[in-house]
Amino acid sequence: MLTKTNVQFDARLAAVCGLFCPACSVFIASHDDPARRQQLAARLNVPVEAVYCDGCRAEKRYLFCQTCKMSACATEKGLAFCGACADYPCEGLQAFQAECPHRIELWQDQERIQALGATAWFEEKLAHYACPTCETLNSAYDLSKLCLCGITRAGNPAISHPQILIPRDRK
Numbered sequence: 001m002l003t004k005t006n007v008q009f010d011a012r013l014a015a016v017c018g019l020f021c022p023a024c025s026v027f028i029a030s031h032d033d034p035a036r037r038q039q040l041a042a043r044l045n046v047p048v049e050a051v052y053c054d055g056c057r058a059e060k061r062y063l064f065c066q067t068c069k070m071s072a073c074a075t076e077k078g079l080a081f082c083g084a085c086a087d088y089p090c091e092g093l094q095a096f097q098a099e100c101p102h103r104i105e106l107w108q109d110q111e112r113i114q115a116l117g118a119t120a121w122f123e124e125k126l127a128h129y130a131c132p133t134c135e136t137l138n139s140a141y142d143l144s145k146l147c148l149c150g151i152t153r154a155g156n157p158a159i160s161h162p163q164i165l166i167p168r169d170r171k
């Protein structure tokens with residue numbers, strides 16, 4: 001189980017765009033939730049093996065992240081995060097942010113990364129996505145009451161977009 005205790009700061013899990021990899025459905029499915037991996041594969045119409053990711057800066061990345069423009073752009077410019085760029089927030093990042101509800105926090109994340117540094121920001125995100133009762137890391141798309149311990153999660157930006165939520169199977 002991925003929890004705020006056993007997941008520690010790792011630069012590979014801090015995405016260039018400001019996303020927090022341990023709260024990504026694909027990351028959780030890859031490391032913590034085989035049933036979700038099957039569900040995602042069916043929904044995305046890709047083989048189960050393709051639903052795998054070790055994080056934005058890791059060797060093995062999800063298909064979508066392998067072709068990420070922000071990642072390529074930041075590497076080319078020698079920047080760790082988009083927030084440090086003279087062009088921030090560029091049109092590409094703005095379009096990306098507007099695509100999905102869980103990206104609503106990206107601007108705030110970039111600000112926190114620039115203000116506190118990636119390590120302290122990472123700690124904040126761990127606390128944000130960890131269940132207050134069992135410490136399991138849930139994704140932004142986990143419905144309330146779907147943490148394994150059954151607790152209702154509050155303050156989840158995805159709750160108002162139930163059509164895109166992927167339920168987490170109980171074990």
Ligand SMILES: [Zn+2]
Binds near residue numbers: 136150
């Ligand atoms: Zn819990």
